[in-house]
Amino acid sequence: MTGKKKGFDMVSFWFIAPAFLFFTLFIIVPTAASVYYSFTSWDGLSPTVKFVGLANYREIATGARFRNALANTFILTVFISILENTMALALALMVDNVKWWKNFFRSAFYIPVLISGIVSGFIWKIMYNYNFGAINSILSSMGMGGLKQDWLGNPSLALVMVGVVLVWKGAGYYMIIYLASLQSVSTDITEAAAIAGASPWQRFRHIIMPLISGAFTINFTLSLINGLKVFDQISVMTDGGPGFTTETIVYLLYKVGFNEGRQGFGTAVGIVLLFIIIVLNTLQQKFLKSREVQL
Amino acid sequence: MKDQPIKKNKQRIRPAQIALFGLTLILAVFFLWPVFFAVMSAFKSNGDILKSPIALPASFYLKNFQDLFAQSDFITAIRHSLILTVVSEALIVCLVPMAAYAIERRSTRTTSLIYTYFLSGMMIPFHLYMFPLFKEMKLFGIYGTLAGPIVSYIAGSVAFGTLLYCSFLKGVPLEIEEAAQIDGCTPFQTFWQVTFPLLGPCTASMVVLNGLNIWNDFLLPYLALPSNMAKTITVEVYSFVGQYTARWDIVFAGTVCSIVPALAIFILLQKYFVKGITAGAAKG
Numbered sequence: 001m002t003g004k005k006k007g008f009d010m011v012s013f014w015f016i017a018p019a020f021l022f023f024t025l026f027i028i029v030p031t032a033a034s035v036y037y038s039f040t041s042w043d044g045l046s047p048t049v050k051f052v053g054l055a056n057y058r059e060i061a062t063g064a065r066f067r068n069a070l071a072n073t074f075i076l077t078v079f080i081s082i083l084e085n086t087m088a089l090a091l092a093l094m095v096d097n098v099k100w101w102k103n104f105f106r107s108a109f110y111i112p113v114l115i116s117g118i119v120s121g122f123i124w125k126i127m128y129n130y131n132f133g134a135i136n137s138i139l140s141s142m143g144m145g146g147l148k149q150d151w152l153g154n155p156s157l158a159l160v161m162v163g164v165v166l167v168w169k170g171a172g173y174y175m176i177i178y179l180a181s182l183q184s185v186s187t188d189i190t191e192a193a194a195i196a197g198a199s200p201w202q203r204f205r206h207i208i209m210p211l212i213s214g215a216f217t218i219n220f221t222l223s224l225i226n227g228l229k230v231f232d233q234i235s236v237m238t239d240g241g242p243g244f245t246t247e248t249i250v251y252l253l254y255k256v257g258f259n260e261g262r263q264g265f266g267t268a269v270g271i272v273l274l275f276i277i278i279v280l281n282t283l284q285q286k287f288l289k290s291r292e293v294q295l
Numbered sequence: 296m297k298d299q300p301i302k303k304n305k306q307r308i309r310p311a312q313i314a315l316f317g318l319t320l321i322l323a324v325f326f327l328w329p330v331f332f333a334v335m336s337a338f339k340s341n342g343d344i345l346k347s348p349i350a351l352p353a354s355f356y357l358k359n360f361q362d363l364f365a366q367s368d369f370i371t372a373i374r375h376s377l378i379l380t381v382v383s384e385a386l387i388v389c390l391v392p393m394a395a396y397a398i399e400r401r402s403t404r405t406t407s408l409i410y411t412y413f414l415s416g417m418m419i420p421f422h423l424y425m426f427p428l429f430k431e432m433k434l435f436g437i438y439g440t441l442a443g444p445i446v447s448y449i450a451g452s453v454a455f456g457t458l459l460y461c462s463f464l465k466g467v468p469l470e471i472e473e474a475a476q477i478d479g480c481t482p483f484q485t486f487w488q489v490t491f492p493l494l495g496p497c498t499a500s501m502v503v504l505n506g507l508n509i510w511n512d513f514l515l516p517y518l519a520l521p522s523n524m525a526k527t528i529t530v531e532v533y534s535f536v537g538q539y540t541a542r543w544d545i546v547f548a549g550t551v552c553s554i555v556p557a558l559a560i561f562i563l564l565q566k567y568f569v570k571g572i573t574a575g576a577a578k579g
Contacts, residue, residue: 008405011482015397019390019453026450033427094319099312108323114557116511118533119550123333134348180573232513250422263426270423277418
């Protein structure tokens, strides 16, 4: 296994085989099975599986419930990607430039990332509570009781309120990536620009921004893909409601699969999700290559 | 401004530095407050949580934790969370670095194909394959046991683990391995006794990031463990929310049991979190 790089032999086979086996058996095999089940009306229980051709995909293309879930997913994903990246970049710039307590601030912004989706959903659900929640009681105590809301019960607010929790929980992760990228920008360049008379904004816009564009592309794609997969917070905070206003693609997939016994349709929804993720990833690769930027 | 020396510029920045510090502090309070609120609420009676959600606990009140352990099988949930996290990570550390080592040290067509194959796993969402996965677990007789989630966690760690180890291995010199080889070590010994110890920081990064995901995971243990007993901490907190709608105090005690271990690991091993995230993003 040592010395010059050699060909693939029995030694490399035995080194790779165990990981290969687990990966193939418990990810690739069930994924391939999903492709098959997406053409069936499988209910998850009965031993016989009925082949229905493209019926599930036709329902996806024409059904109002999927269209609603797709719209919700789109709104939620775009909302959190934009806010998470704006927030994360702002936090990274602050942590990078602040003079005191740098490490404390970096940790403080990262701590929400450590908390599980379910727990973070529960904490915010209680804070959003109409009668006993912290947010309404802070509003009341500041004399702004008129702004009190049933934050999660209001159909036009619920989705955004879930988004706020996700931004709070996610921004710290992307901040770490931006921070690493900012710290790789040589201070010589920014100092030279400062001597040449560039204002802080000019320095940011024309020197720092182009140098961190790789990190931006990576973070934006990551946050889009993570946004598509949000599940835990929705299950604990709204269960897809009120009505279907917070039902996303993943939540729809779960509901039809486990509550309605339509796992064939659920897997077809999953295949559409995978397709969206592959498209986003390909776009990211193209974008990174075309700019030839490195983190 | 244009011709002023840089030194003067720095002195003048002082008020701006204070303003920036103040602004950062306000944002930090905003980010930490919900966590602080949850921990405070765990030490308050239910009445106090409802009456004055923002107030600090009046005394060191532990009844919530006593109720939590008396009224539910929370001990089992804690044990399950620990077993799932520790056993999965131990097995992952046995399998993944070895595979990454063979892939990185033998760059052939075969290994680069396997690398691409493993990394494709990053794109596949769990929700897509969970239904057939449970069917498969039933087939192997591990559905409803802790082995079910464990095998799935191992499989799920291969993509990110390979990425992390391969990028780290590029910086580990070959000469040491060659020396070990000359001294008569088998490839297996060379890897575990010579190379693996040098991968310590990489292993630490993978274990903390991956372990946190397992510790916090919800859907897999919720669906794959039997419903007649407590599952994991996260799943218990979820079921409390539905079950004890009027007993927030108990749920908050449960959330503290979930948060504190993660927080402790983060405070102790911070730099490995940062290293792992950055290395993962650089290639991902």
